[in-house]
Each structure stands twice: as structure tokens, then as C-alpha cells.
Amino acid sequence: MRKFILSTLLVSGLDAATALTPARAQAPDAEALMKEAHLNMYYAGDDGSARVKMVITDKNGKTRERDFTILRKDFAEGGEQRYYVYFYEPNDVRRTTFMAWKNPDGDDSRWIYVPSLDLVKPLSANDKKSSFVGSDFAYEDVSGRHWSDDTHKFVREEEKGGFQTWVIESVPRSGDYFAKKVTWIDQGSRLVAREEYFDGKGEVLKVLEVTKIETVDGHATALERRMTTPRKQNNTMIVFGSIDYDQGISADIFTERYLKSPPRQYVAGQ
Amino acid sequence: MKKVILTIGAAVLLGTAARPAAAQFELHGFIEAGGGLRLQDVGAPPAEWGSPSVLPPAWSGGQDYLMREARVQLKSDLYGAGAEAHFVADVLADQVASDGTSIVLREAWTMFNAFGKHLEVRAGRQPTTWGTGDLLFINDLFPKDYVSFFIGRDDQYLKGPSDAVRLGWFGLPLAIDLVYSPIFAPNILPTGERLVFWTPAYAPVTEPEQKAENGEAALRLSRDIGRVNLAFYGYWGFWKNPYGFSPPDTVLATGGSFYYPQLNVYGASVRGGLFGGVAWAEGGWYDSAEDRDGASSLVPNSEVRAMAGYERQWWSDFTGGAQVYWEGVQDYRAGEYVKEENHTMVTLRLLQMLRYQTVKLSAFTFYSPSDEDAYLRLSVGYDYTDELNLTLGANLFQGEDERTLFGMNEDNTNAYLRVRYSF
Secondary structure, three states, X not given: OHHHHHHHHHHHHXXXXXXXXXXXXXXXXXXXXXXXXXXXXXXXXXXXXXXXXXXXXXXXXXXXXXXXXXXXXXXXXXXXXXXXXXXXEOHHHOOOEXXXXXXXXXXXXXXXXXXXXXXXXXXXXXXXXOEOOOOOOEHHHHHOOOHHHEEEEXXXXXXXXXXXXXXEEEEEXXXXXXXEEEEEEEOOOOOEEEEXXXXXXXXXXXXXEEEEEEEEOOEEEEEEEEEEEHHHXXXXXXXXXXXXXXXXXXXXXHOHHHHHOOOOOOOOOO | OOOEEEEEEHHHHHOOOOXXXXXXXXXXXXXXXXXXXXXXXXXXXXXXXXXXXOOOHHHOOOOOEEEEEEEEEEEEEEEOOOEEEEEEEEEEEEOXXXXXXXXXXXXXXXXXXXXXXXXXXXXXXXXXXXXXXXXXXXXXXXXXXXXXXXXXXXXXXXXXXEEEEEEEEOOOOOEEEEEEEOOXXXXXXXXXXXXXXXXXXXXXXEOOOOOHHHOEEEEEEEEEEOOEEEEEEEEEEEOOOOOEEEOOEOOOOEOOEEEOOXXXXXXXXXXXXEOOEEEEEEEEEEEOOOOOOOOOOOOOOOEEEEEEEEEXXXXXXXXXXXEEEEEEEOOOOOOOOOOOOEEEEEEEEEEEEEOOOOEEEEEEEEEEOOOOEEEEEEEEEEEOOOOEEEEEEEEEEEEOOOOOOOOOOHHHOEEEEEEEEEO
């Protein structure tokens, strides 16, 4: 963490210095920044695993918790990815597994395995904004919205949430559930520090805040993320732990066999 | 996290003084209370039965409750270096069933890999499911509990466990699954204890003798081709429902009884993404081995069964799906059967989740154009917390003919409420 604050300061210091020179008058390439942030955020390494704790808080302050291990393997940088999720909590879904094959060029494929029935059920996956396990994170927020789905415009630089950021406004290329998105990219880690989604009337639909960034195995990683849905006064905090990158997770982990029989080298028993 | 951690002084509990190790394991499960009421008056027993000396209680008018039970389910998972074991047991206090309180071992199986992880072995009591249908089964001949299904117990109770050895072989172009159950496990069907039913005669059911050749074997070969799964199936065992009839024997002085005739099934399925949803198709040949030419009226004829379905998310947290299903009886002779030559069914599933998926509204409809009967399953589930869940539901049956599947259940129409605490 300290390293990052340091590098943030360093980079922003350099920016401040170079901003005075005429060459800096040219705005940063918004699309290139969004692509870089997306790849850093969702494609770090060739594969990754983490133990994830999720706390969903409703408007009355009532909380629900999710605890799962997530595995990811990239097949192409910025392209196809596969995800595997094993649930420990809540108890009624204990040992349930979930698998998604993300296909940026078309529909994803998703499956859930219900151990009490030994049932593998494919889930239809055309709606990317459906809630992931009842949280404020939509499926699309878990694996990231692809930068090529929107057009991007650099707006300004500013300090936000303790990060020195580039601010970028994005508009969906074709009709979507939001009209505009504003992204704050941390200049130090080149990760997304904050995102706000707006509807057509300019009202905030949801807000993503990254509250903790650390370097793990050489990859800057957003360890704590909060998604808030202001309209419903609901928010979800995600904390990533036990992160490992580039373990050489093999492709066959992301198949029905391991959906039914979780791979114990990556998934803890309890 | 309501974790029940039991620290056991192994020396004390196991009676061995080997080492003072403390074994730590977790115990999870739930406590559930359920009540369900019959919403119809029960009519007369089937006219075909004449006047049997003793009628099951469902007809006696004393069974307004179809569910009145409390249940504790305990689950434990053990993980060793090269193997794992899973246990699920239900302690059930059932005030409708005649046997009252019982302990039901639902799962007790171990799993390990061999031959460089190519072979996966699962042995013991376990649920097994395969095939593509949504509450319709063609190549899945693993035992099902339709009593639990019809009275509104949790979905997991539709699957009865089977005592089986399950071998999976991976690494070839086709994944191979073989399930062998040494003891035939039939479907659990209404017996008159709580649910009324119809059969052509009032007679007991006999199960196959428990000997080696009366086991069941099921095979699946499957392969993913891109995002499409293709599978082939085989089954060698018995009809899962007692469709055969042994007539009374005057010489041996035995009464007539229903039994489970031999059955082999061969089939295939395909499932994959289509137009943003999931589409599937499955078919099977039911080879009624005891009556291949359809000559006997006491054993079911062979059948062809097929279905196709489609499901997609139509808007956020709303899923809708439909299936069409067909059973075609081979060598059909009118009058031999109650069953139509072509039995058809359509199903419709609607599921809406609300309030961050804490509220689930579900409707599943079976409608048979050929039998002119229907079954509507309605439920509202509410997760008050992660631990506390309420389910209110109804099972509505309709049919003019008391001999059809849903028609015979018309007087079993019920509504139920279940409250569950998970730990």
C-alpha cells in the first residue's frame, strides 16, 4: 500500500510538472486509459484466485454475507475468460458452485451446480445487469464492462477518494441500462478507483468505490470494492483475500467435472 | 457465521489413547417446520377396486394435513489428503406418516481420484442427476420422491438418494460416467398413506429381489463442443414405477400384485446457448424388455420419449422457460391401456426474484393436452435473513379423468407453509 501511495505521489508530481509544458495540452487518450484500467482490473496475470467476503447492507442496516472462492483464467487478454466460484456461505448454498464463460463478443455461458440435487443447471446469460448472488454487483460488474462497449471522453484530472485520477466519461455505443458512466482512473496503479453510472435523467444508478489497492505478485489489485445503489439505499462491500496470480490453473477446471467435484488444490474444504 | 465447532478429544470419544489430537469439523444444516393442508374433499376410492376390506387412511377422511412435520438436517464434510467424505442426515418427526419419527440418511459417500486424476470414484449413498429437462426426466432414471414433490417439501427431496458406485473417467474425447446401484431404488409414489391415487386394481407392490442381477446400471457419455453439450445415455434396470401386474395365482394361492418390469433405456441429449437463452432437446427409447412385441397387457409396451425446451432471462431477475414433451407407446392396441398412444405435455416456468433476490416468486405449470389434466406449482419464498427462510406454496391439480397422472391427484390439491433456519 505504502508503495502505491508513493508511486501515486510520484506520478501525480510528474504530471503536475509536465502539465505546465505546452506538450501536455493534449488530453490523454481516454480509450487507451479505459482499456489499460480494464485489463489491470479484470485481466491481471493469466489466471487468478481469491477468497472473497461480501457483505450486503440494506437500507435498514440489515446485513447478509457471502463467502466464496473465485478462480479466473484468461484465454485472451481483453477477450475470453472463464470464472469458477465455490460458495462457503451462506449455509443454505454451501458447496454450491458456479461457472461462467465470458465471451466479450456475444452471450456469456453460465452454470450453477446444486449439490443436494447433484444438478448442473445452465443459466441463461443474456442479461448482464442481473444481480450477482443478490448483491449490488451485477454479473457485468464482477467481470467488468468491456471498454469497447462504450465511447470514451477525457474530462479532467482530479483527486478523488485519496487517489490522483483521470476522469473519463463514457456513453454506451448502443442502448443500454445506463446513459452515461463516469470513471475515475487512479494514475498510480492505473486501476479503476471509482465509477458512477447515470440514467437518462442524470440520476445516479450505482457507484463503485475502490477503497484499498495493494500490489500482489507484482499486480496492482483492488482489494476492497464497494458498490452502492443510492436509489435503494443498498450497498455491497467486497473484500478480496488470499490472492494468487499465475498459478497455471488449467482450462479443464472450468468444466462440468470440477463444477461437481471442486478442485481441492484451489478450494478450501471449510 | 454460525459455525458449530466441535472440538473432540479424540482419546475420550473414540476410546483410543493414541494421541491427544483434537479433531475439528464443522456441522451445518437446518431446522425446518412445515405444514400443508389438503384443499379438496376426498372422493370415493377408485371404482375398479370394488370394496377392499381395508382402505388406506387417505380415503378415510382423517388426513386433512398432507404435511405436518419438523425436520433437522445435519451436514458434515470431511476433507483428507486424497479423499473427501460427505454426510447428510435428516431427523424427521412426521405426524402424517405412520412411522412417525425417523432418521433418514440422505448422503454418505466418499470421493477420490485415481489413475492420474483420470478416474473419479464416488461411492456410497448419494443423489445423482443428469439429463436436460426441467422437472421432466427421460434419461435420468435415478429415484425420485413424488410424494415429497407433490406435498411441497423443498426441491432437494424430489431426488431420492441411491446407494451406488459412481465412476467418472475423464481425459478421453468423451467424458464417461457409470453409476451402478446393487439395489434397485424405485420412485416413491403415493400409497394412500397421505395422498390418494388411482391404479387399475387394489393390490400390493412387490420389489425385485435383492440379488446381484437385480441392480441398476446407468451410463452417460458426454462431450462439450464449443458451448454445446452433447450426451448419450444408457440404462439397464427396471421401470421406476410399478407398471407391471402379476395376476392372482389360484394354484399358489397368491393374490395379484404390481411389480417393476425390466427396462432398458437408450437416449441422447443436446443443450446449449441459443438467442441469449438456453435450449435443450432430449430423447430416449424405453425398451420394455419383458414385452418387446407389446403382446402382454400386464406389462407396459416400449415407448419413445422426447422433449425440447427453452429458457431465458426476459428481464432482470425474471426467467421464463417452456418445454414440450411427448411419449409414444409402441405397438399400441386401443383398450389395452388407460394410457393414450401419444401422451403429450407442455410446461411453463416463470421465476421472478425481487428485493436483491430475497423474494422469489415461482410458478411451474404442467399441462397435458392428451390427458386433459394439469398441475400448477406456486410458491413464494422469502429470505428474512441469510438464516431464516419462509416458503408459502400450493400444489394445484386438475383433471376430469381420475386415471390420468394429475387427474388422480386432484383431491391432493394442497397449500403449505415451511419455515427454515439454516446454520
